[in-house]
Amino acid sequence: MKRVLLMLLTLLAACAPQNANGLSVTLAPGRYSVGRRDVLLEVQRDGKPFETQDLNIEGNMTHAGMGTVSGSAAALGGGRYRVKNFDFNMSGDWILTVSATENGKTLTGEVKLGVAQ
């Protein structure tokens, strides 16, 4: 019975609410390790570079119980942004969420990255 339940759960997982809303984020290739690091991001909206002067970035780990790290990104033009000294203070999987407002609407996007020891 539990097996059936789990199969159901996996099916249901497909319809879990989505976090990203409007933005897609890609990360400049590179390895990240614990410490304060600069992060280079590329943000797109509907396949086109997304430009804003006010992009917020928030880092969470994938495990519950971990706090949050936030920062802000400086626009480099062409939908590219640099986050300076982002505090990856623990190794493991991180999710960076970027958000910006456009016409009073909050747009968000996510990207996952691994932080090595």
Next chain:
Amino acid sequence: MTASPQPSSRWDVLRVPLVGAFLRWRYSRFALQLPLLLIAALCVYDGLTGRQLAPRNTATVAVWVHYRGLVALALAVAGNLFCAACPLMLTRGPTKLLKRFVPQLEFPKVLRNKYGVLGLTLLFLFSYEYFDLWASPWLTAWLILAYFAAALLTDALFPVGTFCKYVCPLGNFNFALSVASPTQISAIDQTVCQSCEGKYCLNGRVETATTRAPLHGFKSTHVLLELPMVSTMVNVSATRGAFPGCETDLFVPAIQSNTDCTLCLNCVRACPYDNVALTVRSPLTEATTLRPRADWAWFITVLAWAGLVNAFAMIPPFFAVAAWLSDLLGTRDEALLLLVIQGTGIGVGALLTWVAARGKLRDWVGVLFPLTLAVWGGHYLFHFVTGYNTLLPNAFSALERLGLPVTALALPGVVRGDGIFWIQAVISYAALVAAGWVAYRKAARGGRDARAVLLELLPMLLLIVFFNTLTLLIFSQPMQARGSLLQ
């Protein structure tokens, strides 16, 4: 029936002012369950509709940080408080209703042991890693709902208490760790029990102005044989009403172990002679005296090693092993790799234990009690210490979405938790000493000479040191949380 050591002179929690009065109060359990039910409801709401990021959702934080941390803490310092407050038991009302419409079945005899729940526990531990339950608010919410449904269905079809005793992995996890808890239900005076006509603690009691009788007749024949009458006319001063007995079929004067005791305190309320105590005992009492049934001995053994494997899955070497295994087997099938790692860890551990016990697992399993509590407790402590302050901000934002007038709280920054290694080390070493002592007590049984004791003791000591070394090695590594087994 063997008499448990006379506890009347011992400290009885039920007789502590205020605490005792609260625990004896008829609705004390409900008073504990209600807040947990509300929290569970909030978890389901937030898990299904809230932000799908584990650290930012009430479901994942409450279940994987607070619930687990507090369960372990309560078991170590008090007892099986979670089962006592378990909101799943609030399905009792709907269960009763459902029972009128569904067939009443006997729980199959072949399933009346802990092997079934052992299988479910392993399945849960696999799913926990495979589906990254700890990372998914959505799945965590469904897990909560599935639990409620399973409890409701099981106890509607089968006698109430079946779910707790034979199905619930959480409850049995609690039972297994509570063997090292410092409290236990026991009879105050065995002679009162011998002359007790209704064995109400087991059978329940229904009381009117002039009669007193077991609630649903007598449950088992061994009790019946001792009884001349089924119902007696008595002058009662005790409260009137119906008081259910032990749902997991424990008989207070015979209790030697916390196994299967949900601390529901039904027995306390059902006993008309006020003869039930919640005695404070040494956490090692059971480890030295209990000789559990084989199924239970295996359950605890598996749980001990599963505790190591579960903690191992959070440190970098786990991913290194997964990568190495992936090359070796030439597969990137995560389910398979996970099965091999978990299966090997738990299987080899259980086998080693069996070998160290020279096949007499039931005699020696007590040695694992403190070690099991330490490995699970130490791991959960890590999550609790690093994340205890992340629940309120998440709960508040969920409540805010529900339209409640609460002010948002900022989520605190990431805490690495390296600083708690020394606490984990203290816990592990305390468990090492405790396990060694238990092993010594077992080896020294029957007045053997020193050489014989040492020979008897040695394999178990090696196992204890091995287990403790692994525990410390794991705790000393930086904890990580990674969803993908392979890079």
